[in-house]
Amino acid sequence: MSATNGTNGQQHPVRSRSASSPYQSVQDYLSNVANFKIIESTLREGEQFANAFFDTETKVKMYGLNPDCAEKSAKALDSFGVDFIELTSPVASEQSFKDCRTICSLGLKAKILTHVRLNMEDAKAAVATGVDGVDLVIGTSSFLREFSHGKSMTYVQKTALEVIEYLKGEGVQVRFSSEDSFRSDLVDLLSLYKAVDTAGVQRVGIADTVGGATPRMVYDLVRTLRGVVQCDIETHFHDDTGCAVANAHAALEAGATHVDTSMLGERNGITPLGAFIARMVVTAPDYVKSKYNLKELKALETLVADAVQINIPFNNPVTGFCAFTHKAGIHAKAILNNPSTYEIINPEDFGLSRYVSISSRITGWNAVKSRVDQLGLKMSDEQVKEVTAKIKQLADIRPLAIDDTDSILRSFHAEQVEGCGSY
């Protein structure tokens, strides 16, 4: 287990990330941080993103990464490892219905779900598509009851039990979720969830529909719910206040079992798949690395971004274009000695590589020395320090690209080291 004890006689034992990280799973009896399931909702929640228009081919491709062959697609999805794929309601439009049928027919290992309003008509349309499970949803906050559907909690519960009974009879999985759970009356919510749990749903869901919850609020609500229902607990967090990843993590700590993710979503989206994976590979490295094919993440995000014509955000965890770039002199030096000093995630796990930038005025000579070595130039430490000063001086005047810096190194080398200067 430990790579840091001295029994192997090494003077400077190599610390493995997993042996030395304090960021791993909190082993509370409730915690599911190392045993969660992902409900990937880019094809439902993501359709609510303003730019989103996914045709069936894109939907199929997205989970296949190989448009030529449905069988290969199924394998690629299985190798990425999401547990569930949630699709737009079949009653949204004629094509939505067809999309559900097409994707259900691919024979994926991932379970296919669709997300419908709580009523019998929607439930029947869902069953007709051949999905594995139906995600029922209705607003339970006073806001949504007054301004959206206008129905009482008594009516909601009565309808829920009827629809659940029907769906059970059809042999499909059922999830029952409120919308806007954090602004719903707690007693109403728990009564309703207890009733649907007794009725035999596979999961109840809580949703921070407006994106206002904090990790502490999430922990408290999920912890309470965990004591009330026997079934699984699914969670759905909007990201309006930047807490959607941390909220998902807090929910798992409190005993939630399922997390909804999406690469896009209504307004600024829900827990992003990539950032959530970044969080969980740090919290539960063994579980995440053994279950998900991390090397497909970048291709998956790129496919979605291209489909809706957006850029992957510059500040995305893992896939942002500088996520593994190190620039400050003091960072670069340590990173070259041991990547774990400034990297909690290993880029190689995602098929990516780190880059130590030396083209700035905040670079240091250790980083420059590493580049000099990469270029196969021979310089003394004194010479490296001298050329570092030159780079800083030039970087004060204008931005330098990597090939600018390489040119400076080569010409300095030519002048000072090879003696080909003008003197």
Add this chain to the structure above:
Amino acid sequence: MSATNGTNGQQHPVRSRSASSPYQSVQDYLSNVANFKIIESTLREGEQFANAFFDTETKVKMYGLNPDCAEKSAKALDSFGVDFIELTSPVASEQSFKDCRTICSLGLKAKILTHVRLNMEDAKAAVATGVDGVDLVIGTSSFLREFSHGKSMTYVQKTALEVIEYLKGEGVQVRFSSEDSFRSDLVDLLSLYKAVDTAGVQRVGIADTVGGATPRMVYDLVRTLRGVVQCDIETHFHDDTGCAVANAHAALEAGATHVDTSMLGERNGITPLGAFIARMVVTAPDYVKSKYNLKELKALETLVADAVQINIPFNNPVTGFCAFTHKAGIHAKAILNNPSTYEIINPEDFGLSRYVSISSRITGWNAVKSRVDQLGLKMSDEQVKEVTAKIKQLADIRPLAIDDTDSILRSFHAEQVEGCGSY
């Protein structure tokens, strides 16, 4: 206080956001969520972003928003309201030193800080620039002690006390911060912080340098530190695992007083200014709205993005291009009835506006009706439902732009309502 009681005789009292939100400050005795200060570090941490090159003019402009006049710039900064501006170390390069001097000479109300390594030479250079305060930093984790600076905790403490003594003599504020605090030995860290607190620093800082911490870990460490030192507590969270905003919030809940923010940063950055403001305007609306000029946020983010040639991320809280766009039919209907149903942040507070999208197959007839009314077309509900079906049908086939949808509405109106059709 309450807009929801019935004493004013209204049948449907208007709920104000602040009267009905459960997302506001937790009133623990430790909590500083409604009394925090921002240390804005885009001009230091942000310089570590791989694309960043800020010339002095940009640095000055960034906090002025009016390049013509230093005095107006100072007032614009004051009106935005950041408490501190942190600058790159003056020893990084000759121009960095000059930048510090220039910005110090602007006479801003915000305090100017610079961030230097823990040694006397750097501290002296900092003092020479005329800054209000010096942020000292040194790595305290075994990783950084072994692979970065190679110094013992005894040496670190001795040097800290000497440098602090010098800076106090020069009459500048002092912050002492560890790097990689969460991987540092807790007893070492607390001993060191207790010593520098006794020596009279204004703030101690903890930093999640690798971005691996969770809100629960942050709460625990800050809570412990709060019991050990009398001085203020500053916090700095990298965003590698998507938790930087939630971590800052958790730190404030545990008694931290200052939060470092930046619009850019090393790797994928630290707690972003905009997302943090989004979080805090929900938690502590009165404090945030009275202190910060929220309407300047978008211009500020745009200025930085342009300076380093990046796009504002599509999923940014508040300023992402769809942050206040509503698309799903069930959302759009309720939003039209009462924006608070699906918005926890009021776009008007930021000088922005909401947009209800109707050009998709998941639109609903309530949203279409609202657009019909906006266009001044007269249609019955039945007619709106009929044209909604047409829009959904077309949106199944190809993406629709807003003017496509408007054309459909106008031509339907012309045919069906005005009777100018071919029959």
